[in-house]
Every structure is written in structure tokens, then in C-alpha cells.
Amino acid sequence: MSATTTAAAAAGAATAFRLEAAPVDTGQVQLLTPDGERIHVPGLDLDCTPGELRAMYRDMVLVRRFDNEATALQRQGELGLWTPLLGQEAAQIGSARALRPDDFVFPSYREHGVAWVRGVDPLDLVRVFRGTTNGGWDPQAHNFHLYTLVVGAHPLHATGYAMGAAQDGADTAVITYFGDGSTSQGDVSEAFNFAAVHGAPVVFFCQNNQWAISEPTERQSRVPIHQRAQGFGFPGVRVDGNDVLACLAVTRAALEHARSGQGPVLIEAYTYRMGAHTTSDDPTRYRHEAEREQWTAKDPIARLRAHLTREGHADEAYFAEVDAEAERLALRVRAEVRSTPDPAPLTLFDHVYAERHPLVDQERDELARYLDSFADTDAEGR
Amino acid sequence: MSATTTAAAAAGAATAFRLEAAPVDTGQVQLLTPDGERIHVPGLDLDCTPGELRAMYRDMVLVRRFDNEATALQRQGELGLWTPLLGQEAAQIGSARALRPDDFVFPSYREHGVAWVRGVDPLDLVRVFRGTTNGGWDPQAHNFHLYTLVVGAHPLHATGYAMGAAQDGADTAVITYFGDGSTSQGDVSEAFNFAAVHGAPVVFFCQNNQWAISEPTERQSRVPIHQRAQGFGFPGVRVDGNDVLACLAVTRAALEHARSGQGPVLIEAYTYRMGAHTTSDDPTRYRHEAEREQWTAKDPIARLRAHLTREGHADEAYFAEVDAEAERLALRVRAEVRSTPDPAPLTLFDHVYAERHPLVDQERDELARYLDSFADTDAEGR
Amino acid sequence: MTVTTQLTFAKALNSALRRSLELDPKVVLMGEDIGRLGGVFRITEDLQKDFGEHRVMDSPLAESGIVGTAVGYALRGYRPVVEIQFDGFVYPAFDQIVAQVAKLHARSLGTVRIPMVIRIPYGGGIGAVEHHSESPEALFAHTAGLRVVSPATPEDAYWMLRQAVDSEDPVVFFEPKRRYWDKGEVDTERPPAPLHAARIARPGEHLTLAAYGPMVKVCLEAAAAAERDGLSLEVVDLRSLSPIDFPTLEESVRRTGRLVVVHEAPVFLGTGSEIAARVTERCFYHLEAPVLRVGGFHLPYPPSRLEETYLPDLDRVLDAVDRALAH
Amino acid sequence: MTVTTQLTFAKALNSALRRSLELDPKVVLMGEDIGRLGGVFRITEDLQKDFGEHRVMDSPLAESGIVGTAVGYALRGYRPVVEIQFDGFVYPAFDQIVAQVAKLHARSLGTVRIPMVIRIPYGGGIGAVEHHSESPEALFAHTAGLRVVSPATPEDAYWMLRQAVDSEDPVVFFEPKRRYWDKGEVDTERPPAPLHAARIARPGEHLTLAAYGPMVKVCLEAAAAAERDGLSLEVVDLRSLSPIDFPTLEESVRRTGRLVVVHEAPVFLGTGSEIAARVTERCFYHLEAPVLRVGGFHLPYPPSRLEETYLPDLDRVLDAVDRALAH
Numbered sequence A, B: 001m002s003a004t005t006t007a008a009a010a011a012g013a014a015t016a017f018r019l020e021a022a023p024v025d026t027g028q029v030q031l032l033t034p035d036g037e038r039i040h041v042p043g044l045d046l047d048c049t050p051g052e053l054r055a056m057y058r059d060m061v062l063v064r065r066f067d068n069e070a071t072a073l074q075r076q077g078e079l080g081l082w083t084p085l086l087g088q089e090a091a092q093i094g095s096a097r098a099l100r101p102d103d104f105v106f107p108s109y110r111e112h113g114v115a116w117v118r119g120v121d122p123l124d125l126v127r128v129f130r131g132t133t134n135g136g137w138d139p140q141a142h143n144f145h146l147y148t149l150v151v152g153a154h155p156l157h158a159t160g161y162a163m164g165a166a167q168d169g170a171d172t173a174v175i176t177y178f179g180d181g182s183t184s185q186g187d188v189s190e191a192f193n194f195a196a197v198h199g200a201p202v203v204f205f206c207q208n209n210q211w212a213i214s215e216p217t218e219r220q221s222r223v224p225i226h227q228r229a230q231g232f233g234f235p236g237v238r239v240d241g242n243d244v245l246a247c248l249a250v251t252r253a254a255l256e257h258a259r260s261g262q263g264p265v266l267i268e269a270y271t272y273r274m275g276a277h278t279t280s281d282d283p284t285r286y287r288h289e290a291e292r293e294q295w296t297a298k299d300p301i302a303r304l305r306a307h308l309t310r311e312g313h314a315d316e317a318y319f320a321e322v323d324a325e326a327e328r329l330a331l332r333v334r335a336e337v338r339s340t341p342d343p344a345p346l347t348l349f350d351h352v353y354a355e356r357h358p359l360v361d362q363e364r365d366e367l368a369r370y371l372d373s374f375a376d377t378d379a380e381g382r
Numbered sequence C, D: 001m002t003v004t005t006q007l008t009f010a011k012a013l014n015s016a017l018r019r020s021l022e023l024d025p026k027v028v029l030m031g032e033d034i035g036r037l038g039g040v041f042r043i044t045e046d047l048q049k050d051f052g053e054h055r056v057m058d059s060p061l062a063e064s065g066i067v068g069t070a071v072g073y074a075l076r077g078y079r080p081v082v083e084i085q086f087d088g089f090v091y092p093a094f095d096q097i098v099a100q101v102a103k104l105h106a107r108s109l110g111t112v113r114i115p116m117v118i119r120i121p122y123g124g125g126i127g128a129v130e131h132h133s134e135s136p137e138a139l140f141a142h143t144a145g146l147r148v149v150s151p152a153t154p155e156d157a158y159w160m161l162r163q164a165v166d167s168e169d170p171v172v173f174f175e176p177k178r179r180y181w182d183k184g185e186v187d188t189e190r191p192p193a194p195l196h197a198a199r200i201a202r203p204g205e206h207l208t209l210a211a212y213g214p215m216v217k218v219c220l221e222a223a224a225a226a227e228r229d230g231l232s233l234e235v236v237d238l239r240s241l242s243p244i245d246f247p248t249l250e251e252s253v254r255r256t257g258r259l260v261v262v263h264e265a266p267v268f269l270g271t272g273s274e275i276a277a278r279v280t281e282r283c284f285y286h287l288e289a290p291v292l293r294v295g296g297f298h299l300p301y302p303p304s305r306l307e308e309t310y311l312p313d314l315d316r317v318l319d320a321v322d323r324a325l326a327h
């Protein structure tokens, strides 16, 4: 908008009144071209050793292989559902690698790559989707909260955690992951606002994978999502979400910004959901194959591989070795998932409350007696 | 923020990466100085006849008088509560006078001035606060919805109404009023976003009266509230909320913008709540008298009066006549409120559902029988 | 004239929406993914294609926004039919539903009507992840100003949705998602009953089973099994939870003398509690046993590998029947 | 040693918060207008002044944001005490409360605790405008994972709030706002009972009245009035609605043979429905009359000039007592 200040108006030097939205900014930060060429962006230093670059490559390959395996396991009936991260490896590995161990992560339900970097066992993730648990890991053990399936609910948790951390005097930062669609939820706006007002050390990491199930980003926002931050008074930036280096560098800068008391940052990682929304979804109903093909050319793993090759940091033998490791991981996951037992019925009641609750006790006892009655009748050969 | 576009970066012409919030814009549109001097702002034409100016003056004086009377009636126990608009007359009268009859208004709970312009009888407003009804007027009769007391709930209604109006092919616009504090509610952000995505013909009119009960605007937003619109991709503008002409002109422009299919506008009318939040509130607990005094100098009625006088559009006799009319209004309100009967008990059940609901019928019958039993025992002299 | 077709529950809902869209240009559909995709359960399949983007709207991902803008549509004279994608995602819209939708008719002294339908696929039994299997109907039935219904058969799915769209009141319409793929006869010419009438789904003598939505089938199976043991169970399909058709239910209980209420929702303060309380009050001298309730436990819906234990099934129903008859 | 002081209900709550803030540096208060103003009911008066802006936070006007950030505080090791300004404004936070706060302990298999207190001034009788007089406790009691309590006396106000803050579980703490100005003895050295125990507020023989929060006083008045007619009514102050102390209540009912439950909330699916259902199930052969319920009608809370008719009062309680005794 272009408003006229009193002073200027009084001085007769007024700019003309116009009702105008802020200009649309579709620029994005990129450090690696799709061909693997390194771009240098002033103000955004990033020195990665070849070892670090290889480690990110390895992360992405392993996570993708694991993700594919989980999809396969769902098809085979071993999982109830899976939420593939296919295509979003760079956004997740790059941003997660910017974190310190004492930083805290609030993921949504697709952050398998972030979980991996935080040291969560893939098996723990898979069990949630198998349906043997709604949790799966100890959030404190990894500074990685549980997946949140209610879209948009957890950025508020991240903001509160960040406020608490700041109150502790810690220089811990918090990062929270959510999708393009999630930004429409009131809770996400409230999180933006609470964080801005309190200057909370939280980084909002939005993976804009272009789709919220069947709805394209234009149904969720009139402007590029990173611009949402402007309205709440903090910086927003779009980064090439298929460029692991850019994701690492920008997230690092944002965490530093937050940590140093300057408040929140919104990062929009511009990427693509190469697969279905979940294994229950059929994207052919609502999007064109051509779109997917375009994005294939920007593949995050191929891009880093090209860079490693070009710079001589890795050779075919290395890549083959990583692939082999990925296969071993997949094998382990498959074997262990298949042998994961179902929880015992009475565990239902174990953690409803931290302290005793007579109703829960009573229902547990009743169910136990009821189940026992079958044991009897089964024995009797009912 | 300052992001580097791929193209620019590739060309080596990158601007440096910085994490930066959008610049803070505290400018506001003003057409009338506190001394009543007319300012001309290019692009914002406003031709008011002397008669129109006087009509606005009259509106403001009458509404203020009525508002004071309602406060007094509350003190005397005739009302349960009152929400004074004192100080916000210009924001309300100016914006409301920009509306066409077929436009539709969604107010919060302090829009007595808007109600006045829409032809709602002050008595209808007062009865809500007396506690004889939760409604009070027929929204369709005035294109003025009921007051909404749940902070932030109604901008969504306004947005939906506007979408529906557009769908009808009407060039009706919608305006919705809410406070600075209300902008923190997720529902208000959702309304901004729905309106932006659908290009709905709705004007969001935020009266920033500096306080949400005891919390100053800085507790609600890190940046001036009109900037919130930027993040959703539509224009936001701050207007001097004590300047009735500026409020009229800017609202007119915004309605035109909406009506012509360009989507929503957010107007922040920068004003001041001169009185208490409600008659239950004691502002001396949380704010300084000095602040109030500063704002007295910017009084919206005094300002227009000065302008009328300066331009020779009205004289003392006119002002006295308006004052007398205001007294008559106050007298009528006082008399009629006092003689407003309480609703009959069984009317409780009248409008819970539009169609019959056996439980409601049953409870009505039971209560009727129960009340009748008293009639009996009372007669028996229990 | 009777025109019956064999439809799945899902297709019956789809047909009801199609017919409603055809009959009244003011009917609009709003929700997440209901357009091109046809909804995650395909209930709105092809409707956007056939009625356009303005009649069948893909909404931004915000339940409060969906219901809140639907209120505005209603005030503008439309009849919005809103889809909540899953039971567990209705809570962000809770304020709009209980504080706005439910109250507007009363607070406007009847000058404003909100003829809105809020469709909620609900309940478990489909092996879903968290938040996708809940039964929050009691929360809405407790809220005055809302009507709450849940069909159990394809025919009721069709007609009750048609009737809900035609209702001048807001209706929260709970669709038993595990029954979406069940087939049944649908007579699209004549409604089987008014929206709020209960239905004797199976007559019997010894005990009344009351259920709605997904549990009607379970109760019918239990009644069939009991018959083999010489027991005659009456099954009442309540269909509506606000209002509840107590006269029909009480008439049944007066005949049988015993009542077991079955629902998936947790028993504690579930709809069964009201039914037990009220039926006991009205049929005190006819009851030979206390009203028993079979339902979910007092816990968040469990992970799917435990849902078989959690959900009432034929055996748990018969166990309660045995206990009631033991009195 | 007993140290009792005479305190208003409001001041007792204030003292409990003060003591909790003193005892545990991890206790933080969050809410609208709770700082400088001390809350619209002054429950947090002077606490920001004495403990600072970081312990007593004026939050942005967003209930979901308040509860949602409080979850984050809890995860960071804090014990947040959240104030919802009025009953009718809890619904925007409903999703955070029922889908997040209530479930986190269960879904994390106990690795995460949410020791949060959500304070809600509730109920009518103060002549307030719309949305300021509601009684939504059943919605929370139906939700597993939450504890729900409501004190009726200043002493319980003090101790139950202290105990709620100390609880490892989330507690929804309903404060009967019409009792804020009532005075009573408070022993600040020793709690009168555990958080979830019911209390025989007045012993009696002929019938049990069960109530909580604002209605306990009404029931005690009814019992006093009945005594003049030679009737001995026992009054049970339930204190907790999740869990409900059924053993104490049932013991009473077994003695008296009759039960009337009283609450302000609408009867239909109110907490009284669960109490009636469960007590009937457990005391079937002891009940000489059906459990009767006195409560709000099935309507949005009415405008204040009608609330006297709406709210249960001594006469309506005695009317139900008469009806129960007529059986």
C-alpha cells in the first residue's frame, strides 16, 4: 500500500494515495544449480568440507531408500499408511543439518529426513504408520518432538517451547516444519504472531511442495508463502528447497538470527512432492504428469551428486557404496517391521494419565476380566 | 527480506542475502488536521457538500450523546453492561457513510455509530446490553448483522457473505469491524486469507483504539496492524481514525476496490478508546491519564466542528440545535429503556431451532407446568 | 412408485448431494479436496466437474475458515454443505460450530437461519492413523441449536442427507466411514422416514439394543447370533442424536424390559449416558435390569493395531446382553 | 497446626497462584489481561508486579495460541497455568485442548507430560452478556486425558488449585464465577482432601443431592429449607468431574435410595447424565426412584433477564426432590 504520512501530506509532498498490495517476490535463494554448479551469494557464506557434502549426500540417499521401502511395506499391508517424503530430501536434510544438538524440532508427519538427522531410528517412524503406537520415540532423547497429524497445531508448541527456552536463558533455537497448506490454519498465524510479539527464537520452516493433497498452493495463498511473515513483522525468505546447500545455509542463518534474540524467521523451501500425498492418495486424479517431470530435472540428490562429481569429491565407487548401504538399511527396516509385534490389549490403558484415574483403572480391570472369560471359553472350546 | 533470485545469482548480480523484516510503515492518511484544516491528498478525492459535512457532525454528536447516556444507564442499573464508543465516532461514522444501502456490515460489539448510520434504533442496541435479548434487530432489515461478542469470529462471516454476494453477481461490498486485539485471533487471519484467495469483496475495518482491554497494541502485533494485509497479498492502509473525512474517503476507495473485483482491503483506523473497555472495566489500573489527554487534543468531533466553523459551513446556532437534538435522543432512550419489559419466561424456548425439536418442546411444557404450580401455590398463599 | 437401486453408502451420499445441487441453486459445497479429487472418500466425486467451482469449492486448509465462511454464505441465502475431512479435524472449527452456527437462530430471535450441513466422516475400524477414527458426536448433541444425525444404511444415507440439506436448522451429519463401501437398496423416490425418527431395524422381545451409525450393523449381527441361542433381540437404529426419538425407544424398552446402548464413542458422557438416564427415568418400573452401555474406553482412540480391542464388536455386545439378562 | 484465614473465593485462588509461583520457579501464568490488570476478575492481582512479566504473561488475544504455546512451555519443563477469560471463549482453544493437551501423554507413551492447568471462570448468575455464563464442563469430562474439577468453597478453591498445579496431568479447572465474592475459612497448611475426592457437604438420610461448583450452595440451601419440612437431604459436593468419585456417591445413594443431580449446564448430555447412568447401573437395587436431574434447558444460555428462570434454584431443586420422593 502506499499511504500518505501526515507530515508529508502537510508539507504538500504527499505521494499519491493508492491501494496496493506489497509487490510479489518470487525470488529464491540458490547455492547449487540443478546441474550441480556452485553459486556464491554475498552475505551467505557456506564452507562445507567434502566430507560434509558427502555426508549430506549419504543422508539423502539413505532416507530416500528408506522412504521407498516404507511405501513398499504399505503396499504389502505391513503399514496402514505412509507419507512419502520423496523429492523433499534436500529441504529436510539441509535444514536439519543446520541444527545444534540442543536445538529442538517440531515436525509434522513427513519429516522422515529430519528425524534421520536427529538420530531417530527409522523403525520408530515406521511403527507409527504400522499402527502399533501413536508415538514411537522419546522426544527428549532426540530433541525431536512427535509427529503432529493435526495440520497446523504444532507451530504453536514450537513457539511456546522457544519462549520457554529463552526464558531459561538458553541460546537454544527451535525449528518447526509444516506444509504450504498448513499456512492457512489460524493456529499457524497465531504462532507467527506470538513468536513475533515475543521475539521467540523459532524458525518456521515451510516446505512448499506445491500441493496440499489435491489443492495447489494458489488455493492456500494469494502470494508466495514466505511473504506471510511480512504481515507479522519478521523476515521471510524463499529458498530453493531442492538445493541442500541453500537449505543448510539459509536455515543456519535463520537459526542464528533467532538464537541471537532477533526473533523468528519464516523459510519457505520451494520444493515438490514427487509422490502421492500418502499411500492412500492418487495424484493422477488432480495433477499432470508433466509437472512431475519438470521437477525431476531439479532432483535434489542428482544435483548434489553432480556437484560432488564435478568437484571431484566423490566417485562412482563411493556412490555405489552408499547405494549398498541404503539397501542394507531397507532390508533391516523390512525385516524388523515384519517382526514388530502388536501391543498387548491392556497396554491401551497405560498412559492415558500420568497419575491414577479410577475410571481408567476400572475399565482396564473390566476389559481384563472380559478377555479372561474368552481364555476360559476358548479353553473350553467354545 | 532480501532474497537472491536464481537468475540474478547466476548472472553474478546478486543482492546480498539479509534476513530483514519489511520496513515499518507508520504513515497514516489524513484529510483534516486536528485544527480542522483540510489537507488534500492526491488520488483521494472527496467532495462533501456542507450539508454532508454537517450530517456527519450531527451523527457524531448524537451517537456520542447516546453512548454517554447508555453508560449512565448502566451506572443506574438499567443495563448490565455497556461498551462505550467514546472517541471512535469518526472512524465509525466516516466509514459507515461510505457504504451503499445494499452493502452489508458485520460489526463487533462497539459499533454503535455504524449501527446508527445503518438505521438501527439505539434502543435495539441498548436492549442487548440490558439483557432482554441477545439479538435486538433484524440484520436483513438494515444490512447490519448482529453484534458478535466472540472476538474475531465474524470477519469469517463477512468473508463468506462477500463470496456469496459475488457469486450472486451482485456488486455488493461487505465491511467488517473489529479491534486491534482481535487481529491476534486465528479466525481473523483465516478471514484475511480466505478473502485474499477468493478475491472476496470485503473491507476489513480495524479500529485500532490502542487497547484490548488492558493490553496495548504492542502485545498484539510487532508491526502496525495495517501491514498484516501484506502477508496475505492485499492492500492495507492506516488512516487517521479521528478524522471523519479520511475515514470516509479511504473506506469509499476500499469499497470500490472490493466491489470492482480487486479483492479485500484492510483499513487500520488509528484512534483511541477514550473511555473504559466496558462499564465493568477500570482503565486507571493499566494506563496513564496523560495518554488520554493527548488524544483529547485530536478529538474527532471538535475537529470537524473546527472545520465547519473555519469554512463557514455551520455556526453556533447550528451546533446548539444539534446538542438539543442529542438531549432529546438521550431522554427518549432513557425513558424507553426504563420501560422495557423483561421477556416472558417461556420465550426462552422460542427460537432455539427453526423447526420443531421434541426436547425443546418437552422442556417448555415441563417449565410451563412448573411455573403454573407456583401460580397455584402462590394463590394458596404458600 | 418405487424406484430402488443398489448403491454403496458412499455413492448414496454422492447421489444425495448431486440431487440437492440440482434441485436448489443455492446449495453449495465447501471443503478440503472436495473438488477435483472428489474428497478423500470420493463422496463429492464428479460434482465439481458437473456443477462448477462456485458450487463445489475447494477451500483453503482451515476448518474454522470453512465453517465461518459457510455461515456468511448462509446469511446471504445459500445452503452450504460443508465437509470436514475426518472426525478428528472438526475441533479447529469448534468455536464456529458451537458459538456461532448453533446460536445464530436463537440470538437473532429467529430472523436469521443457518441451514447448514456439516458432514463428518467418523468412527474407526478402517485401520487409520491417529485423529482419523474418532466419534465426537456427544459434543455436538450436548450443544443446543444443532441437530445431530447419523445414518446406518445406504438408503438412510441418501435420504437423511437430502433431508439435512432441506432442514432450516444446522445439521451435523455423521457418516460412519467404515460403512462407506457397504451396499444396499435405495429408493430415491420416497424417504423411508422423517429425519429425526428412530427405526426398529429388527423387532425382538427379550432386550432392546439401541445404536446408530456404524454400530447398527454390529447390533444386527449380534441379534442374529443371539437368535441362534434362542434369544430375540430388538434393534433400534436411533438415526438421530439431537433430538433423540425417545418415544420409539421407550415403547421398545417397555416391551422388552431391558436396554443395551452401543456406540463407538467413549462410554463416559457418551450419548449412551443420556439415553440410559432418560430411559431409566421414563421407564423406571418397566426396567428389569439397569441400562447397560457398550462403547469406547476412556482413552484417546488407540493406534490401529489395538482398535479391534477398543471397538465394540459382536462379542462385547453379547456380553452386555448376557449381563443385562442375568439381572 | 491449623492456620485458617477468612478469604473470598477469588482471593483464595489468588493466594493459591501466589504460593504456587513461590514454590516452583517453573510455574508460569498465561492469559489475557492477567498482568497489569490482574485479570478481569482480579484472580491474578499483583502477581505480575511481584513475579515479573516472564512468570505472569499478558498474552495476545488468541485462546488457541495461549493453550498451544503453553503446551510448548510444558514440553520445555514448565508448569503453565492458563486463564481463559470466560467460559464462552474456550472454544477457539478446543482443538489444542482435546487433540493436543489431552493426548500428548498417551501418544508419547508417557515420555511427555503436560502438567497444565486451564482455569475457566464459568457459569451464570452474574447478569452478564452472551457467552459469559456458560457451563461447558461435560465437553471436557467426556475427553479422556483431561482431569476436570470445580471447587465450591474458598478452601477448596485454594487447595484444589494448588493440587491442580502440582498434578502431572492437565487439569481443566472450572471456577464458579458467581461464587468469587463468597467468603470462607481457608486452612493454608493442610489440604482438606485429595483433588479428586467427593465430599459430603451435609449429611442426610432421605435423599442425596449431588452437585459441584456453583450449585453446591444452592443444594445446601435447599437441604436447609427441606429440613424445616422434616426432610433430611444429604449433599455431596462432587468436586471432580473427571474422574468422578463414584464410591463416595454410591455409598450415599445406597443409604438414601434416591439421587437428584444438579448442575447449571444443560441436562441433555450434561454430567448428570453420566452420573444417573452409572449410579443406576451400580445401585440398581437400592434406588427407590429414578435418578432425577435438575439443570439448564436445551438452549443457548439466555439473555440475563431470563437467567433466573434458566438457572436451577432452590425451588427447582426442591421440586425435583418432591418428585423423587413421590416415587
Ligand SMILES: Cc1ncc(C[n+]2csc(CCOP(=O)(O)OP(=O)(O)O)c2C)c(N)n1
Binding pocket: A110, A149, A150, A151, A152, A178, A179, A180, A181, A182, A183, A209, A211, A212, A213, A273, A277, C032, C061, C063, C085, C089, C092
Ligand atoms: C486440521 C486438519 N485438517 C485436515 C487434515 C487432513 N490433511 C492431512 S495432510 C493435509 C494436507 C496438508 O498439506 P500441506 O500442509 O501442504 O503439507 P504436505 O502434506 O503437502 O506436506 C490435509 C488436508 C489434517 N491432518 N488436519
Ligand SMILES: Cc1ncc(C[n+]2csc(CCOP(=O)(O)OP(=O)(O)O)c2C)c(N)n1
Binding pocket: B110, B149, B150, B151, B152, B178, B179, B180, B181, B182, B183, B209, B211, B212, B213, B273, B277, D032, D061, D063, D085, D089, D092
Ligand atoms: C474469543 C474471545 N476471547 C476473549 C474475549 C474477552 N474480550 C472481550 S473484548 C476483548 C478485547 C478486545 O480488544 P480489541 O479487539 O482491541 O477491541 P476493542 O474492545 O478495543 O474495541 C476481550 C479480550 C472475547 N470476547 N472473545
Ligand SMILES: [Mg+2]
Binding pocket: A179, A180, A181, A207, A208, A209, A210, A211, A212, A213
Ligand atoms: Mg504441501
Ligand SMILES: [Mg+2]
Binding pocket: B179, B180, B181, B207, B208, B209, B210, B211, B212, B213
Ligand atoms: Mg482495541
